[in-house]
Amino acid sequence: MTLTDRQREIYDYIVAFRRENGCSPSIPEIQKHFDIRSPNGVAGHLAALEAKGVIRMADRIGSRRIEVVAEKQVPSELLHALPVFGHIPAGPPQEFQSTSAESTAIFDETMLGFKPKEGCFLLKVRGESMKDAGILNGDMVVIEPTPSPAAGQIVAALIDGESTLKRLVRVKGRWFLKAENADYPELYPRADLVVQGVVRTVVRKLG
Amino acid sequence: MTLTDRQREIYDYIVAFRRENGCSPSIPEIQKHFDIRSPNGVAGHLAALEAKGVIRMADRIGSRRIEVVAEKQVPSELLHALPVFGHIPAGPPQEFQSTSAESTAIFDETMLGFKPKEGCFLLKVRGESMKDAGILNGDMVVIEPTPSPAAGQIVAALIDGESTLKRLVRVKGRWFLKAENADYPELYPRADLVVQGVVRTVVRKLG
DNA sequence: AGTCATAGTGTAATTATTTACACTTTAGAG
DNA sequence: CTCTAAAGTGTAAATAATTACACTATGACT
Numbered sequence A, B: 001m002t003l004t005d006r007q008r009e010i011y012d013y014i015v016a017f018r019r020e021n022g023c024s025p026s027i028p029e030i031q032k033h034f035d036i037r038s039p040n041g042v043a044g045h046l047a048a049l050e051a052k053g054v055i056r057m058a059d060r061i062g063s064r065r066i067e068v069v070a071e072k073q074v075p076s077e078l079l080h081a082l083p084v085f086g087h088i089p090a091g092p093p094q095e096f097q098s099t100s101a102e103s104t105a106i107f108d109e110t111m112l113g114f115k116p117k118e119g120c121f122l123l124k125v126r127g128e129s130m131k132d133a134g135i136l137n138g139d140m141v142v143i144e145p146t147p148s149p150a151a152g153q154i155v156a157a158l159i160d161g162e163s164t165l166k167r168l169v170r171v172k173g174r175w176f177l178k179a180e181n182a183d184y185p186e187l188y189p190r191a192d193l194v195v196q197g198v199v200r201t202v203v204r205k206l207g
Numbered sequence C: 001a002g003t004c005a006t007a008g009t010g011t012a013a014t015t016a017t018t019t020a021c022a023c024t025t026t027a028g029a030g
Numbered sequence D: 001c002t003c004t005a006a007a008g009t010g011t012a013a014a015t016a017a018t019t020a021c022a023c024t025a026t027g028a029c030t
Helices: A005-021 A027-034 A039-051 B005-021 B027-034 B039-051
Strands: A055-057 A066-068 A079-085 A103-108 A121-124 A140-144 A154-159 A162-171 A174-178 A187-189 A194-205 B055-057 B066-068 B079-085 B103-108 B121-124 B140-144 B154-159 B162-171 B174-178 B187-189 B194-205
Touching: A005 A027, A005 A039, A005 A066, A027 A039, A039 A055, A154 A174, A162 A194, B005 B027, B005 B039, B005 B066, B027 B039, B039 B055, B154 B174, B162 B194
Parallel strands: A079 A121, B079 B121
Antiparallel strands: A055 A066, A079 A103, A103 B103, A121 A140, A140 A194, A154 A162, A154 A194, A162 A174, A174 A187, A194 B194, B055 B066, B079 B103, B121 B140, B140 B194, B154 B162, B154 B194, B162 B174, B174 B187
């Protein structure tokens, strides 16, 4: 059963109001917005919308009980906004919190695989240095700043003023950074390198 | 300035109520929950919480105007819930809409890279058949059912009753499915295969 | 001993909101 | 032409929610 034009107007207003204000409009507010002079005018529409199953009244007493059925109820404590960078800014980790983020992406914690602390960010990968580890040019990676990364983790490091991804390995008690691409078999001693963080999640968009 | 124990209890209740009901509790509702006999008992807490900057009153007249400052206002039309499957169920695409989903994941449209239509789902990858395309065992991929996939796209296909990922290629006018792993150089003619959909997004969680 | 912040009680007035009921207008369908 | 659904007007009562004011109790700090 489809909505009439008027019902859709009212429905759209409720959805917009909820998005804007985080709660439903009251009947008088709907009246004012549509210049309907009687609360019953609105009540009729609400009854019709409820009969058609697109809204529902919350089962409690009180005001503002309209709920939009189609609205997904996202437990927002499981969503995390991460800043997106095109490259890793040099300098101490604190400085690039809010300064040069190009945008923000929302991540579901179950997809992220961990609970991000302050300082996590998304980075667009440039270069194929970790191709054999399944990280390609153009992928997005979630970086978690870590004071002490473990052997075997993939880290973002500043090498010669440029940030790249490498795997942190330990050979005969010494730390190295290793590219995983048959074409770049370099090994960098970790000594004078700044490790910015470890890669926790990889995301790739395909055509 | 930190909250007192009591203020934190009330704050937590407001946050929980908002998550549960999509709108703030009224003062009488807070009273009932904490067994506070005077509306002013609650009003004092609200004033303190507002002074400390953790809540704010919506600037409109009316009821239920408490807003939680820390709450991220996510434009929910850019978030999409996708069902998660451990494997691709056989059978017509419509049948596995809500039947056997193991869970649901929320995706930001900007991370997804496209606006998902009905029928999209997340699939846990088993096997290394697309290793050289950067898709590894255990990765999650977003599958979009497509009636006519294009050459070069990675598709999920039912081969010998088992679903795997392959790249769709066209050689001398004929369609084939090709694994991208030096160890499995098979080419499957497309003829008798059911293509379930194309891979649009790849997500990998790392330790 | 006095002051202040915190956390209330109790009451009342005012405003907002819902709900109920009786009735009207208009346009389309049979 | 009659009937019905949709979209109202108008009013009233009942309930819910906010706001304001006067006052109390307790513990920490000075």
